[in-house]
Each structure stands twice: as C-alpha cells, then as structure tokens.
Amino acid sequence: MGRPTDVANDSLTVRDNRTGKTYTIPISDNAVSATGFKAISAPRKAGEREENETQKGLRVSDKGFLNTAVIQSEITYIDGDAGILRYRGYPIEQLATQSSFLETAYLLIYGVLPTKDQFTLFESEILHHGVVHAESEEFFRSFRYDAHPMAILTSAFAYLGSYYSEANPSLQGQSLFTKGDKASLANMDKQIFRLIGKATTFAAMAYRVRQGRDFVTPPTGLSYTASFLYQLDHLGQVDYAPSPVLAKALDVLFLLHADHELNASCTTVLQTASSLVDPYSAIAAGCASLYGPLHGGANEAVIRMLISIGSPANVPAFIEAVKRREKVLSGFGHRVYKTTDPRSYIIRKTADEVFKITGKDELLETAMALHDAAMNDEFFQKRKLYPNVDFWSGLIYRAMGFPLDFFPVLFVVPRVVGWLAHWRQMMLQQGGVKIWRPRQVYVGPSKRDYVSIDDRTDDKDAKKTPSAVPHSGISKRTRLASFKGKSKL
Template sequence: MAVIKEQPNPQESITVTDNRTGKTVTIPITNNSIPATAFTALKAPTTAGKRQEDDLGNGIRVYDPGFMNTAAIKSRITYIDGDAGELRHRGYPIEQLAERSTYLETAYLLIYGHLPDASQSKIWEYEVMHHTFLSEDLTSLLRSMRYDSHPMSIFITAFSSLSAYHPEANPSLAGQNLYTTSPELLNKQVIRALGKSSTIAALSLRIRMNRPAIAPRADLTYTENLLYMMDALSPADPYRPDPRLAKALDTLFILHADHEMNCSTAAMVHVGSSRVDPYSAIAAAASALYGPLHGGANEAVIRMLQRIGSVDRVPAFLEGVKKKKELLFGFGHRVYRNTDPRSTIIRKVAEEVFSILGRDPDGLIEIAQALRDAALKDPYFVERKLYPNVDYWSGLIYKTMGFPLDFFPVLFAVPRVSGWLAHWKQNLEEGTGKIWRPRQVYVGEGRRDYVELGEREARKVEDSREGVRELPHYQSRRRGPRGGVPAKL
C-alpha cells in the first residue's frame, strides 16, 4: 500500500505532498530506501491542456537517467562504501580475500554465500577444472572467425553459442521454471560457465595469434591453466607457468570478480529476468563489458600513458586535463569518493610483477608513477577526490605480462563471470520472478495522422544522424556506381 495509516516507527518514513492535488502519502523507509511504486498513488486528474502521453492517471514516475540513484534489486552479495573506500564480498573485506583466498574460493563465496569447507573446496575445484574442455565443433566454430577479430567478439560468440550445446539447460526448450525447480542443473551450469570461460579466453588469444588451440590441464590451478593454454607451444610442451605470475593473476581475478550492480552485472540480471539460459545472459553481460566505457578503462590508461610519452611531459598533460583539453583515465570512480580499496592491493601486485619481469621497456611505469605523484599533490585533483583506481595499475600489469591491449577486456570478463553468475542466481532465488521492464518518460510527438507518400512535403535532410542518404558502395569500377555505366578512367 502506498498510503500507510499505521506506522510502527513514524521516524522511519517520508511524507510526500503532491502540490497539484494536495494529496499526501506516507512511505516507509527500509534499509534507507523507499519503494518507487509508492508514487503511483499520486495521481492527477487529466484536464484540458494536459498531455495524454504524460499518463497522469497512473501516478508519478521516478525519472532517473543512467540509474544514478535507483536500486533495482536487494542483494546479499557485495557491499561498497564509496565514502570510506570499502569493498566487501558477503561481508568479507576485499583486503582479506586478496591476501588469503583464491579466485575459485572467492567465486564460491560470491555464488553460494559462504566460504567452502575443506570437502566442499576440494569438490568445487575438481569440478570446475574438469569442466574446462570445449567440444571440437565449438572450437572449430570459433576458429572460423577472422584472425583479426577482437578477442571479446570471440568470447561473446562462444558464450552465445554454448546454449546450443546444452539444450537440456535451455529454459526455452526444457521449461521456463527449469532453474527454480532444479538446483542441481543450475549448479552444473555455474560450474560449466566458470570452467569454460578460461578456455574460451585462452582460445580467443590463440586465434588472435594464429596459433592452434591448447587443451586445458586439470592438474594446474585456475590461473596456471589459463596461462598454460595461452602460452604452451604444443600439447607436448612441458611448459609450466611461473607460479608467482599465476598468483598475481589470481589476485587480480579476485579484485575483478564482482563490483555490485555495474553496467554488465545489471545487463546479466536484466536479461536473466526473462528466464533465458545463463550462457546467453553471460553473452549479454560480456557485450556490456565490451564497451570502452566499461571494460576498456585499463586499455585507455595505457593509451593515455603512451600519448604522454615521457615523464617530463606529465605537468603539461595535467594542465591540459584542467583546461578540459585532455582526458584523465584511471583516476576517480563513479562509486568511490575516496581511494579505491582495490588500487592499494593491486599496487603491491604490480611491484611483484615488475620485480619478476622487469620494468616496461616503453617507460610507461615511470610515466604512471610520475603522473600519480603529481596528481596526488595537485589541489585540483585532491579536491575532486581523483585518486588512482584499479584500472590505473591493472593495465600496466597486463602489458608487462605481455598481453595485447585488445585482450585486456577478456581478462576482466573471465573473473567477472563469477559475479555475474552470483547475481543471476540470487535474482532467480530471491527476486520477484517478474521480467525487468523499466518505465520511460515519453516526450515525443502527440497523436498525428498518417500522410500518404505522394502527399508528403519534400524535406531537406540536414541532420547527419538521419540515415536517408546515399552510401559509398565498394564495387569494381567496371560496374560503375550503383552497378551502372563505368566511371570514366
């Protein structure tokens, strides 16, 4: 009910008065939030001069472009305190998990809500590592993609295809309540997705390098196996990755495993609310991550440092940032108003990797350090709370480890699969069961009548966003433009 007559604790509520009608509603506050549907009680009469499209009779809609202050779910998974710079998974501080846990254990924690005991841990790791293999026909399908395909395109294609390889796990074939009535089947898909994501990632890099696929090894750790599949020369190669680098990558995976309701996670839950299979939902989430404003941040940091070029050009670059002539990547965060807690951890990982592999020959590490030091001393950036975030150092680590820039988003996607699955599973078990369907505020044309083609006035198209214009056709000059007489030589 939107109107609350009896309030056990009146202080835990807000009272809203609609000045158009004088109507007042009292809305309970729970967990410092109020239900948006309460505003539907504030209906206004439809009178002359009012737009039909404003839908006055169905109450007020809450307009929040970009979801700046809208909570779409209740979650038990990840907590972020942006002001204090705190990040916890299921209550555990990220600092403790990064130091003492492993990625697979953290994945279990995110998905099932508690740390596994010794027996559960052994079974969990065994099952994930024995579901890393891809079928030959799926591998062939992916290898048919162009050698210069972006690795994220291959990653997305692979997951969108997986549902075709597991029809028994497809609610469109086996029933829409499949995952709410069969937890065993749900758990199997979770294990499959986690195991296969690393193999898909490695294969996307092998395709990019025009190298044959390397089968996974279940006797290695999760990140050791990933590095092995990327770097082994052949199945007979006795190569084993440096355990220190595997540990560094494992820590990075813990830091990237989940970060609450970000763009890709919201996409996972939104698409999953239709009851589609988890592989298709992961493909949608990965597509969101593919966008340069989300998964491309660490790549943007590297390109920024390359553009700066040398330590002595850092001051001029920062002046350009202040004058809005340059973009500063890797500083600040939409959620954190203080230091990103992950950045402190990742800085230690960076030093470990640099000590093993040496400094980047392009001098980017020195530029990054100079840029960080200068920004942290400059009142302009300090007052705006622009501190280095996790993306600032992760890109440098990946580049030092020899990963190409276009592979960075894949290294983000692989660990984030666990977070996506955790939120997908939670919404199945604790959500409303309804498909997500955001409202809109319509500000377009009112009703108008159709005009026949011959009766329409000619329009001069000046807006380049309007697509009605001739496009270049890349055909042989023998055919000429649009297939007509050849152009004069």
C-alpha cells in the same frame, strides 16, 4: 536480509503541491519503493501533454540509475566514500591476502567460505569443465584474422549455450532455475561449473586463434590461473610449468575483479536474465556491456592514454587538456568510489611482485607522474576523481606480455563469477523473478497524422537523415568500370 519495517516511524511523508494531498510511503532498509509513488496522481493541467500520464501516477526518473536500487542483494557491499569493498561481509584486503580466486568464487556464489572437502569438489568440478567440444575449434577459426578477442568471447558464450538444451528455460519450461529444488539447484550448479571452467578455455582460444596457434586441451593438476597460463602459452614443451609468480598475481587480480555489485555488466546480465533466458545468453550480454570503454575497456584505454602521453614531461600538458575537456583521464573516477578504489592499493603491491620478475614497464614512470599530478590537482580533488582499479591493472597485464586488446578479456574471465553469483541469487530470490522493464518519460511528438510522401518536406536536420556513407568495399577500379546492373555505388 531486509528487516521488518516500523511503518509509523520508518516512512516518508510527502505532500503533492499540485493537489494538496499527503502520502505516506514506507521506508525499508533505507529505501522507498518507487511503486509507492505511483499512488500519487493529479488531474492533467490544461495544456499538459497527455503523454505525461499525470493521472496514472507519479513516475520516478533516474537516468543512468544514479539512485535506484533494483534488487536486494547479499553478495557485495561497497561504501564508495570510505573506500570499502566486502564480498559477503569479508573485507577485500583479507580475501586478497588470505584466500584464492576459486575459494572467493565459492564464497560469492554460495555465500559461505567452503570447507576443505567442499572446496576440493568445487575446484575439481570447475577444472573438469574446462574442456570444450571439439567443434568449437571451428567456431573460433571462423573469425577474421584481426577480430577483437572480445567480439570472439562475447559470441563464444552465446554459442556455448547452443550445446545445452537442458539449461534452456525456453525449451525446458520457465521455472527451470527458479524452483529451488534439488534438481533445479544441481542444474544451475552445472551451468556455473561449465561457465567458470570454460571461461579460461575460451579466453585462451580467442588469444591463440589470432596467433595462428593450435588450441591446448586444459591440463590437469594445475590451479585455475596456472591452467589458464598453460593454455595461453604452451607450445608443446615437455613438463611446461607457468611461472608461479605470474599465476599467483593473476589469481589476486582475478579475485579483485570477481565482483563489484551492480556495475553496468552485472546489471546487464540481470536485466537479460530477468526474461528467464538461459545463463549463456545472459553472460554473453554481460560480456558485451563490459567491453565498453567506460567499463571494462578502461584498462586498455589507460595504456593507450599513457602511450599517447609518451613521457612524464608531457603529463602537465595532458592534465590541462583533460581540464579543458579535450581528453579523459582514463583509470580515474568511478560512479561509486569517491575516494581511492581499495582494489588499487592491492594491485599496486601485486604490480611490484610482477615487475620484480618481468622488469618494470616503461610506461610506469608516466603513470606515476600522471597519478601524482591528478591527485594534487584541484580539478580532480573537487570532483572526487581518484584512481580506480583499471589505472594499475593494465600496467601489470602489459608487463606480463598480454596484448592491449586482451585486457578486457582478462576482466571478463573472473567477472563471470560475479555475474553467476548474482544470476543465481536472482533465480532463487523470494517471490520469483520479475522481468526488468523500466519506464520512460516520453518526450517525443504527440499524436499526429500520417503525411503522404508527396507532401513531405526535408527539414535538413542531419540527425533525422541517414548519412551518405563511403562504400569501402568498392575499389577505385570498380568505380571507373562500366557495367550493367546496379547503377549507384
């Protein structure tokens, strides 16, 4: 929680050299409010663009949110220089060795470790909500045979929302989740149970549909991750029980991936939810953001990179290509961590447990050689590029037999928890929810008059002209055919 500010001492005094005026802006929790800078205005200089809006106050520019805090949060703390990650104050190392994914989910969402009774209820609600409407089978089957599972999953979360009008502020009133009363909290909890419960079901359905397999009703009596493995793999065998070693490894991996404060996808969820849209739409938006190769697609990119390198002997040449900016070393570097990602130590241990029963992945040696070469190279040291969580997680998932394009799905499932923890916190924050509407620095054309089509010239700038694109749906035979109707293909 923010502490009261001693304005006399906890403040920033700035002088605007354009006007000579001095301003004092309070510092609270080592942050200054960007709106504090809005009071700093100056008359527009001769020749200055009116779009700079100089008289309307100074803007704070931060492309890519490099130093902008957009929320007060009590959930996750990261010290990127020291390699520290804590959920609700508890070090990730303690949680990974002593807690479980679902217990940690409870902690992230509600802020405290549950008692036995609280945990039993929470776990049973999550598992109970794994079952999905029978119609959703048709939805999953409507995708083309080679659809990426992330395209399926992203759509599935939005689709899921269509079943729950009682969870839709557009239909029920905008204070549906922000009231904080008993009914509103219970409504929010129900959506949380549903989303976490169905995340594994949907992920398994996205997996099985591409294999032409029937779907599996979530089993009873298994843990969250064992149930997930069952739904992925069960083919009707009697008394089928997933490997406890793999279920445990997945549990640890899920726990490590459950939250990471305001990464791109969590920020996307909050940005989307700030319009007070329903949580299903917000989670779908988070899914889309996570899928990018700079975020959740990185562990898939790591494996593709390792395959392309081929063997340890080719590592030096690859490193040189990275340094020439021809390649990116996927799985290295992080916006926040400027040392080794603390999760990667735990993941390496988990990898050993998995490799003991699955056998070592053939890419492991290349990965180790790449890791060591990068760690000892000045290029990476100087830029503080160290292995992140994705460098190792892909190897475990591969050893477990998951297809490459399923890796981001294995990231989404646990991250739904983090997204929901932040969503709930946002809905309940003091002062209500303010829509996230950032500012821009407009650098486009100043006011100009419309030009009629006969008076326009083509400035031959490729970026200002739509490209001529090949029409792949048109066959060679059609190109050679003659017919009436549309003339140009």
